[in-house]
Amino acid sequence: MVFPFRKAAQPVLRPLRSDRAAQCAALHAASFAHGWSAQEFESLISAANVSGEAAVDPASGRLRGFVLTRLAADEAEILTVAVDAALRRRGVGRALLAAHMARLASLGVKKLFLEVEQDNAAALALYARFGFREVGQRKGYYRKSDGAPATALVLRRDLL
Ligand SMILES: CC(C)(COP(=O)(O)OP(=O)(O)OC[C@H]1O[C@@H](n2cnc3c(N)ncnc32)[C@H](O)[C@@H]1OP(=O)(O)O)[C@@H](O)C(=O)NCCC(=O)NCCS
Structure with a gap:
């Protein structure tokens, strides 16, 4: 029997491996004005100094x-960081960040930084929830889809 109203199962978390590069590129392209290629993701994920977490649909x-x-x-x-648009506001970003920050801390990371566009309300709210604080600004760091410059905020969170 099919339950069309049944909630989809929550994704499970896994270390991000390079065989996910093409899926990362597709999800990234759907989430940002300027995407990164599958090749760029493959070399990033394969790099010894890069670490990632994946949220995976347990069924598919x-x-x-x-x-x-x-x-x-x-x-x-x-x-x-990106979450499938169809699954946003269901705690996937929060679960990804919590697991990832715990792993980074276990690897000896003390200071965690990121850049985020100053108009990205969803991301800013997510990072604020995790205690990130603004430590700088980079004017014109991003280009919007129409080519207009956008300011990046530099955020920091101490892990230890
Ligand atoms: C930012 C992003 C990763 C959040 O993922 P998500 O799975 O929707 O986030 P969650 O459901 O775990 O939300 C966690 C918290 O973030 C905040 N938040 C997330 N989306 C929000 C939104 N649209 N508006 C306001 N707050 C939001 C809330 O505080 C939320 O907690 P709550 O639902 O209990 O209120 C997702 O919106 C995304 O992929 N955006 C496009 C890519 C992007 O901008 N990445 C960040 C680049 S720096």
Whole structure:
């Protein structure tokens, strides 16, 4: 029997591996004005100093969200976070960040940074929930889809 109203199962979290590069590129392209290619994701995910988490649909195995971070000594920078638009506001971003930050802390990361467009209300609210604080601004750092410059806010969260 089919239950059309049944809620989809919550994605499960896994370490992000390079065989997900094409799915990362597709999800990223659907989430940002300027996407990164599957090749770019493959070399990033394969790099020794990069770590990521994947949120995977338990039934289909499809990627529904991911986060990717570059580490350097005891500092790290979140490079990107994206959740499938159909699954947003269901706690997937929060679950990804919580698991990822715990792993980064276990790897010895003390200071975590990221850049976020100042108009990205969803991301800013998510990061505020996790205690990130603004430590700088980069004017004209991003280009919107119409080519207009946009300011990046630099956020920081101490892990230890
Ligand atoms: C930002 C993003 C990853 C959040 O993922 P998500 O799975 O929807 O987030 P969650 O459901 O876990 O939400 C966690 C908290 O973030 C905040 N938040 C998330 N989306 C929000 C929105 N649209 N408006 C306001 N607050 C929002 C809320 O505080 C929320 O907690 P609540 O639902 O209990 O109020 C998702 O919106 C996304 O992929 N956006 C496009 C890509 C992007 O902008 N990435 C960040 C680049 S720096």
